[in-house]
Structure formats: C-alpha cells, structure tokens
Amino acid sequence: METNQYDIAIVGGGIVGLASGFQLQTNFPNLRIVIFEKENELAFHQTGNNSGVIHSGLYYKSGSYKANNCVSGRKLLIQFAKENNIDFDVCGKLVVAVNNDEAERLIELKNNGEKNGLIGLKILEPNEFKKIEPNISGVKALWVPQSGIIDYKSVTNKLAENILSINSNSLILTGCEVLDFFNNKIITSKGNFYSKHNIFCGGLFSDRLAIKDQLDLKMQIVGFRGDYYRLSESAKSKIKNLIYPVPNPDFPFLGVHFTRMTNGEIECGPNAVFTFKREGYNKFDFSFKDTFQSLSFIGTWKLFINNWKFGYNEYKRAFSKSLFLKELQKIIPSLKRDDIVSGRSGVRAMALDKNGMMIDDFKIVKNNNNLHVLNPPSPAATACLSIGIQIMEESKKIFKLE
Numbered sequence: 001m002e003t004n005q006y007d008i009a010i011v012g013g014g015i016v017g018l019a020s021g022f023q024l025q026t027n028f029p030n031l032r033i034v035i036f037e038k039e040n041e042l043a044f045h046q047t048g049n050n051s052g053v054i055h056s057g058l059y060y061k062s063g064s065y066k067a068n069n070c071v072s073g074r075k076l077l078i079q080f081a082k083e084n085n086i087d088f089d090v091c092g093k094l095v096v097a098v099n100n101d102e103a104e105r106l107i108e109l110k111n112n113g114e115k116n117g118l119i120g121l122k123i124l125e126p127n128e129f130k131k132i133e134p135n136i137s138g139v140k141a142l143w144v145p146q147s148g149i150i151d152y153k154s155v156t157n158k159l160a161e162n163i164l165s166i167n168s169n170s171l172i173l174t175g176c177e178v179l180d181f182f183n184n185k186i187i188t189s190k191g192n193f194y195s196k197h198n199i200f201c202g203g204l205f206s207d208r209l210a211i212k213d214q215l216d217l218k219m220q221i222v223g224f225r226g227d228y229y230r231l232s233e234s235a236k237s238k239i240k241n242l243i244y245p246v247p248n249p250d251f252p253f254l255g256v257h258f259t260r261m262t263n264g265e266i267e268c269g270p271n272a273v274f275t276f277k278r279e280g281y282n283k284f285d286f287s288f289k290d291t292f293q294s295l296s297f298i299g300t301w302k303l304f305i306n307n308w309k310f311g312y313n314e315y316k317r318a319f320s321k322s323l324f325l326k327e328l329q330k331i332i333p334s335l336k337r338d339d340i341v342s343g344r345s346g347v348r349a350m351a352l353d354k355n356g357m358m359i360d361d362f363k364i365v366k367n368n369n370n371l372h373v374l375n376p377p378s379p380a381a382t383a384c385l386s387i388g389i390q391i392m393e394e395s396k397k398i399f400k401l402e
Contacts, residue, residue, distance in 0.1 A: 013037025226270025
C-alpha cells in the first residue's frame, strides 16, 4: 500500500475528530487512519477555547442525543482521564437562583436531571449553599455533584497518542489544510492523499465542507464569540469551584458563570455575541467572506429579529466591563471592578435553520463515502467519546468495516 493511501481520512483535529479516530482505531486496529488539522496544533479552536467543564447532563431534554451522549460520554471521559493520567476534578457545581421565578425553574432543572439519570441532586437553602460557596447570594441553589473540570486540549492530545500507539501506520498531520476533495482523493497543503472513506469534523467550517461535498443544506453555521474575564489573584478565594446562574429557557446559552480551571485560574463568562469572523477571537476581527455568508442567510436575520433585545444587551456587555461586572454581581455581590481582569475568548459554532432556530441536537449526515458531523453543540467536548462511538458505529455500517 502506498504511504499516502489510507482507509479513513478525518478532516478536523478537534476533540470530536480525535475521539472518532480513537474509537475507530480501538475497534478496528488494522485501519490506517489519517487526520488532517489545518492549524499547527490539535484542539486549537473550539476545543481549546471552551470553559473546560465536564457537563453533567442537567439541562438537556430527556431522550435527546445531547442528553444520552452527555451522560454516557461523561462517564467514558472520566474513565479515559483516569487511565491516561489526565488532570480532572469532579468537584460539583451550584446553579444559583437569585429570585423566586428562577427558584421555580430550579425544580424543573432538578426533575430534568433526574430523568437523565443524575443522582444526588439537591435544592439547597442559603444556609446550606453558603457552606459550599460562602460568597454567593441567592434565594436557592441546586447542587449538581456530577459536574467537574478537565483540560480538553490534554484529552485531545492523549487521544492522538493512543491512536498512534494502536497503529503506527496511522498519521496525524497538523499545519495541513484540506484544499479540495473528490472521489477518493484529498488535496492538502502538504500534498495529495487517498482514502476509501472520509469523516468531516470541521467545527466552524462544517457547513462549507458539506457544501463542497454537494450536500443540499437547510442550515448554516453562524459563529458566536464568548468573552471571559478571570479573577485577580486577590479575588480567587471568593470562588471554590463551579457556580452557574439559572439559564434563561428562551436562549441556548447558559449565562455568565464562574469556573475553576485545572490550572487554578478562575474564569467568569462567557457572554455570547455574533462574530464577524468564524475564527475571530478579538472584538474587532472581521472577515468579509464569513460576514457576507452569515448575513446572506435568512435564518441569521430571523434570529436577530426574534432575539434583538438579548443580542443588544450581550453586545453592550462585550464592550463594558462595568456591565459585565454587574451581571456577575447578581451571584457574587462582593466582586469589585479590580477583581476581574480581561481574559481569553472563544467562538462557538451554532447551526441555524432557515427559520432562525438553533439546531439544538447533534446532526450527522451521510453522503456517498463521506460522513459529515454538521452540528456537535455543547456538550460535545464532554460527550466526545460517546459521539465517537456513534460515528464509529455509523462508519461500520455505512463503510462496511470489518
């Protein structure tokens, strides 16, 4: 077999691409797999810029792929971390209600979490939740013991190591952009490769890869940037672990929250603002192509019109430290302006339909010898190994792997 000829090619070196490769290689050790990542390192975009939280499965509709993959994926992730000496901490989290309306929604969240198999959920009174997080303010809080923290970039790199240890004839290429593909030929910035089957895990560019494969999409990827602040050294003691607000059921975001990272930093955020560049991490990043494509899609305008007030408030917070602080003070009233320092940003790929509705569940589409992972929304990082099993099973059936 020629050195540039492979059984399966995976386009995209984020955690979903590597988890898919890992599950395929584990179950079919003789497969020659090649993985292409256009950046010079794995997990450079969504995977490496998320909040690093191990999600429990609290929020997702019972019976949905998101719920099932999150719950099973969380267990697989923790097992993988233990086996591969990856730092993690199942520290639990508090979801804090700051008024009576939110307190009623806590009951709904608790019931939903229990439907998804979570145990040990408990609604706490102020005297109880202050024993866990002394500095928070609220009327009630929901304790979620299954939540935790992990470094997803380390997970991704360890998945890569495992793939290559199972089959040294497989290949993972960074700094290698896929320029075109047709039939079994893949044209990249590092030469031509040949594969029997292709799996596309392109994240922020998953829709463009699908269109290049002549799929007729009824959706489009639109990027939303999330900005984080971090607590100053003197303020870190105000947060012990994970603190979340009660999410607004009208929006697909969880609201600004406090996260202890595995490196000891405490992050606050993110907000959620439309970005004018799919991989734009700074407030003024701009791509004409990305902006034109987003604003030419009717679903984007319908999203804006239906959620203009939410979007307006998010944009104000993006450019105002005082407004961001005010949002944080709803849960931690003692926070002061000097306690928060500008931090990093991430961009989240949101799949929109033509009605401006966000496609909330995982979407995997087959086309000839190709599989496209079009929409792996949060909690895709937590659920990566479960998603990988699903992609492995689909590949086994569609590609007739033996």
